[in-house]
Amino acid sequence: MSADVFAPWENPKETPLIRFENVTKRFGDFTAVDNLTLDIYEREFFALLGASGCGKTTLMRMLAGFESPTEGRITLAGEDIAPIPANKRPVNMMFQSYALFPHLSVADNIAFGLKRSDMPASEIDGRVDEMLGMVQLRQFAKRKPHQISGGQRQRVALARSLAKNPKVLLLDEPLAALDKKLRQETQFELMDIQEKLGTTFMIVTHDQEEAMTVASRVAVMNTGQIKQIATPDAIYERPNSSYVADFIGEVNLIDGKITSSTEKSCKIAWQGGTITAQPPSKLKKDTEVRFAVRPEKVSIATAKPKSGNAVQGKVLDIAYLGNISTYYVETATGQTIKAQIANARRLSRRSFTWEDPVWLSWSDTAGIVLTE
């Protein structure tokens, strides 16, 4: 990797800004965060992704200081933050509900934290104005939160949480309340602002597309544990478990057994035949594995392709999504495999339709072999 790519996690000499060391959080006998270890580096835009209730908010609240870990420790710039109360941490949070103070104007909301910091009173107005400019809300400074739109409220909340220039900004589902179009615009604004300020952002989201768009690294969580941490492309192309493969995007999962394997190539026997694929390492014969291949890497044709992995089936269903179509193809053994084709042609010229016999195929390097 070239030197100018931002990837501090690959440099063993970098020290992380935030460190979760074997952190466990229990509520009564329920474990919300389970022995979790995680490093986040300065200037990172770190996304936490996971199903509802997997402990994402709890993780953030521990960093912000609203919950304390049952076990383990959290360090910020090398310092254990356990003894520092929430109001003294150089960490600010943007709440899922925004939590804008309804009795204060937009400008007073943004000034709220500054008035309680050691910033001299004479500089506060300037700083507020700067933040208003950053989120393009100067003309709304005097309005109350209930007099502006949802998207504007979201930006006030962002400006308020950035006003004190925190080391880390925590964003708990910041865009959940916005409609899709506004959400996409705001994602780019967020990335812009993050890049300009160089603040470390940690974002929680349900939306995997959002995580992939904004983040430098994505962590996938499940039941209080981290399943995988990787860059967006790595987590998509090289998931380390069927949970992650299934969680991020769409995937075909095929169960089988290794019949032969070298370092570079292996053969997997499954109900519908044999698949040739690249194993992560040399696998023992008869190892139970799961082969994962993304629908867009599966091609569909009427004639049997000459090379690669191929399986025959008939079209069960077609989901037309405008730019792409997903074909649900049932194999002779009753498995459904999805293939995604870009709709480069007009719909009327589609070459196959329901019940047509078709061949699905993919190259030896298209999918990955999962042992977990």
Add this chain to the structure above:
Amino acid sequence: MRRAVVILIPYLWLVALFLVPFGIVLKISLSDIATAIPPYTPNFDFSAGWAGFKEFLSQLDFENFIWLTEDDLYWKAYLSSLKIAIISTILTLLAGFPIAYAMAQAPKEWQPTLMMLIILPFWTSFLIRVYAWMGILSTEGFLNQFLLWIGLIDSPLQILNTDWAVYIAIIYTYIPFMILPIYATLEKLDPSYLEAAEDLGCSRTQAFWSVTVPLSKPGVIAGCFLVFIPAVGEFVIPSLLGGSKTLMIGKVLWDEFFANRDWPVASAVAIILLLILVIPIVLFQKQQERQQEADS
């Protein structure tokens, strides 16, 4: 049509239960005292027709209102009532807010029980409860006995028949009306506001003053009105617990009606009391509205 009916019902209610009695009292206040049944004149007579009505109108005058300005008993009583009501409203707020706050902080499953406990005193008669305070506050009462017993004082305190007794009983009686609206606003308060305040650098105490208190303002205002308005006209508490020097307009009103049987003057006293209460409330609401408009 249905809309009209729906709107009409509350208006009929208002007319029947407020405007009609108000009109009757206003009319009595403009009449003259008479030794008759009812004890005032003129009386409206439908059979006399239009001429009779004009005759009736010509006999009404503002004598009684002028009389109220001439005898200093009345304005002293109004002022003293306002003073007692203001002080006891402030004291009730000071005592009620912490209770409401504690209730809102209590575990959710406890809150209905706490609410019941606040309302519980209403299940016994108001009069009996005020009498009970006589037993507590008198020189031989429980309070003095207790204070003597723990050695805090060495001779009984004279609390009964002073303004102190009146304050204590007003606070005791009206505190539920202060607690309930404040509790209702505090209970609805989103805890993430407090977390946001803390996140932005407030200590718990600062967050309380800069977030909880301003956001509970609607409840505080409602509670203060609910206590202040009945306290101004309070009659039973000053009669039973207050001293001869405790001057309250409710007592004056009672004496005019039942001791002097001067219904016209009593009615004039009541009308002025109503104006004293209504005018500030209307002005206050106008000001609130103007502020809301200025915001938007």
